[in-house]
Amino acid sequence: MMTSQQKLETILSRYEGVAADLIPVLQDVQDEFNYLPKDELKIVAGRLQVSLTRVYSVATFFKMFSLEPRGKHLIRVCLGTACHLRGGQHLVETVGRRLNVEPGHATEDLQFSLETVGCLGSCAQAPLMMIDAKYFGRMAVDKVPKILKPYKQ
Amino acid sequence: MPKFESMNHLEEYRGRLLSSRNPQEPQVLVCGGPGCLPVGSEEVAAAFQAELKQRGLNGKVVLKESGCQGLCAKAVKVMFRPQEIAYQQVTAEDVPEIVEETLVKGKIIDKFCYQDPDDGSVKAYKSKVPFYQGQRLIVLGKMDLIDPTSLDDYLAAGGYQALQKVFDGMSPEAVIDAVERSGLRGRGGGGFPTGRKWRLCRQAPGDIKYLICNGDEGDPGAFMDRAVMEGDPHAVLEGMIIGAYAIGAIQGYIYVRHEYPLAVKRLALAIDQARDAGLLGADLLGSGFSFDVKISKGAGAFVCGEETALIASMEGDIGEPHPRPPYPAVAGLWGKPTVINNVETWANIPAIMSHGPEWYAAIGTENSKGTKVFSLVGAVNHTGLVEVPMGTTLRQMVYDLGGGIRGGGEFKAVQTGGPSGGCIPKQFLDLPVDYDSLQSVGSIMGSGGMIVMDETSCMVDVARYFLSFLHDESCGKCTPCREGTKHLLEILTEITNGNGTEEHIPLMEELCDAMAAASLCGLGQSAVNPVLSTLKYFREEYEAHIREKKCPALVCRPLLKYTVDPETCTGCLACVRECPADAIHGEAAEPHLIDQELCVKCGMCHAVCKFDAVKVES
Structure with a gap:
């Protein structure tokens, strides 16, 4: 170590x-x-x-840097143009509410950090989010709980 | 892979490579592009691998993960070669059936093929699918042909032949002449003639010159460069090597945004492969010319797409732009003459060198030559990546390639050029798309984002969205941009909140004039375009927000009212559970009721209602 x-x-x-x-x-x-x-x-x-x-x-x-400790899993919700038009804002609010965290911050247990991104570059599958290196395309607010589940401890 | 000592050595290798490959060998190419990756392309590729192995077809069928195959709406895409059969909407569960029927028995399965929405006819072959007809693939030509992690594949497809042609007797001046004659203009958005930029840099005094590939694709709604960097990284490198030879650069950099981890990985691999093969480093292919490339990762700042800000961040500083002149071609990185071109510009260079400038200049319009890659997204049926000759009309893109508006809706506008661009209304659908025509209607070409909007998009909200983005991304160095974006955003927020006044519109126009005239860099100068273009073409939407306090597109939340239709409501409690404000009351199997005092108009109830019982009005 x-x-x-x-x-x-x-x-x-x-x-x-x-x-x-x-x-x-x-x-x-x-x-x-x-x-x-x-x-x-x-x-x-x-x-x-x-x-x-x-x-x-x-x-x-620069946006990528954080001066505060970040969560174990980084959730990035895309707010690019295509995602904005397809409900990206609803998506980030739902994730934030589920995890009780504001965008730009980490959950108290440091399991998750929630960030919004200008564009993740998979615009055809809007709205889109990423958890760590995995993409989740064609998102809907009702898919959020199931997607978050395996990452909760 | 040997280290090539000379051009002959490379050519011999290519010859052996081609003769060792059987062109009739069956190949399965699973799309691993930006559209298919989020929908499970890795799982599909893994399923093919497992199924081929289980059936003992390893070695008989070649499996590859390709770059973007274009039609992202129908992800996951799978291409079968040599027939060029294009399957779509493939999932991992479908793979055993596809292997059995298509690969073993040679039968085409209709349900995986594109079907014409008009007559239901099945289009199994790529060349028959309307999305691909009308496209001209130069930059995207190898996307569904090669494995982007294989230098052999790139060489087998004719890669690095343009470089050989350049080294085989072309002087640097002749290369610049050719690029100039091709008419190629910068694909990052500015549209500056590439050949002229190179010449300025070559003529600038000094022995040390640099070259940068701008892969900081920051425009939201655009993924052309990501697709090229991930899907054909050697084409970018080959273009850069040719450019370096032309201007006399010793070191090149690829600046990639950190949000594109796969692009970084693919480019790093391509650089290593090129170095091992003697295509980068000292004395390339025995030509006496030396050049190497490094990757520089962006740290998340939209303004770094601007060349002087990009250079500042590469020098380890914050990404603030500097006044031009001096232009980077004269004084750029570390004060040395530097050429900066965008990914797509570099990727065009090998084709121009191979086929000749006249061939390239024959494509496109009077002042905009060649093709342009667009990310066609938003409210069209066929979202994806397209490459069309300059001069293709918006109508062709939206209706012929894009397959029309999703859900049979009404076209409202197309947004081009990202936050620096504008919204183009219906009356310009027959506009031939090139640098000049887009500018003439108040937008710009930009890097190639093309976001189609239908009646569910509110143009005031779109303007507010872009200003919110720009306000966030303005570096703050110059006052017109820093303060202008802030005040425009505040006004637009007031209007979308229902607090707009008649004075707001002339005030915004005045602010826009000042920002366009006085901002230091393109970010502030063009930040006015989303506002001015929507004011010009969709003024009645602003007026509806200001005078009637209504959002006709039902987007601006404070102007909406959510109610539950008691007739349709099944009393499932889904909205009651999801409402963040506890504003919905109701018992199971009883119609629910929204308390208008408590409602925060987040739209959650509308989104979760499976019975379409939540109604929205403005």
Whole structure:
């Protein structure tokens, strides 16, 4: 079992340690830790020789980064144009209500995070959602409970 | 796969490869494209694998997972070669029957074939299906032919022959001349002539030049580039290598949005394969030319589709655009001359080089040459990915390819160009689609999203939707865009909430003028298009919201009233259980009643009612 510091060192060892590596390093940190922990961000800033404000600016500018711990399963509900027209908003509300979570946040038990996405790129099967790497197309609000079930513990 | 030392070496390999393959060998290609994946294509492919193995057909029938086969509405698609039989709506449970009947006995099963809705005739062969007739497949040509994870498949289909032709005696200037003569314009939306961009970059002083493939397909409602990156990644690479040779670039990058994990995976595999085969790296095919490609993953920002913002994020900064000039072709990544083209633009290059610029320029219209890939989605029967010659009319796309409006409904508008585009009404259905014509009606070509809307779409809500998207995605650097999108969104929200006033329309028009004139980049300049185009063509819908407090399309929630029809209601309690506001009262087997005071108009009762007993009015 690697410590947090070892995990971070493994990530940093893959890069040259220049400012341009900031976004890919943050992506790797998020992949590894599931969010961007504050202590790790401080180390990243030091090693890439960029200010902590710049790290924070990048981490808050881009949608994929989370400064809060995220749930074990990431639910992404598409709100692209085709999904919007086919009830994507109803879908995200239903999922949120079922799990008692607002989009952009994680459930209390950290089992799920709920996010909305600009477009997942499977517009012909709107409305669409993803749980982790699995797509669920042609969704309807009444399909939600059955789909969520296997992911609940 | 050997490392090719020379063009002859590659050609010998290709020859051996082709002679080792039997063109009559039966092949099953299960579509693994963006449309079929969410509907279970992996399960279908696994079922074929298991069934073929069980029947001892391994080695006799070739099974492949292909890129997007186009007709997403009929997912999961399966193609049988060499006959080009196109099956549709295949599930894993259907596979044993299909293997038995079609592969073993050679019989076509009608129920898996496209059926003409008019006369019920069965169209088993791809060439007979109306969706594919009228298309001209250049970029999507290999989608249902190859396994995108196989370099051998790409080579067998003529891949990297364009590169050989370029290395075989074409100077970089000759390549640029050819691209210029082809008339190819940028497929990302701007429509800048590709050859001219390359020439500017080649002529820019400096030894170090870069090349970027923009795969940050951010327009909601568009998945053309995703399909190409996932379905034919080597075509993108081949285009990039040819471009790099033409401009003298040493390093290329493919910028892919992180929402496309499979595209990242396929491109990474293709890059590794190309490197191992000597098609990337030092001294490609013994030509003396060296070039390599890296993937740069986006982190989720629509504005990064704008080239200067994209470059800023590749340099490790937030994705804020910069004023142009200088253009990236002169001062781009790390301040070096950089060519940025979109995925589809790069994927066109090999075909242009192989067939010649005159061949390409003969397709399309006066100022828009070649084909364009569109994601045809929304309220049409045949949603999917299409590639048509420039100049194809909207009517052809909606009715001939798209099979008309879903549910026999009425066409209302087609939205092109994503959040930077506009809504085009019925009177322009016969408009030939190209860069100039779309602009002339207040929209843009954009990257190729084409969202068809029927009478169930509210155009004020559509404008509000896009402004909400743009307000969220505006980087905040320049005031006209940051504040303009905010105020437009606020006004549109007021109107859709039933609080609109007569002053709102002229106020929006004034805001739009200022934003279009003063915003720093395309995001803010074109953010006005969804508003202006709907105001221009659907003003009566705005007026209904403002004056009568009604939403004719029954979309804007605060203007709706939900009631239960006591005659139809069976008292099943489904709506009572689902109502988030506990606004529905009723006992089992008794008609339910909605408390209008408590109702939050979320539409949940309407969605869950199996008996169509929940009525909506405005």
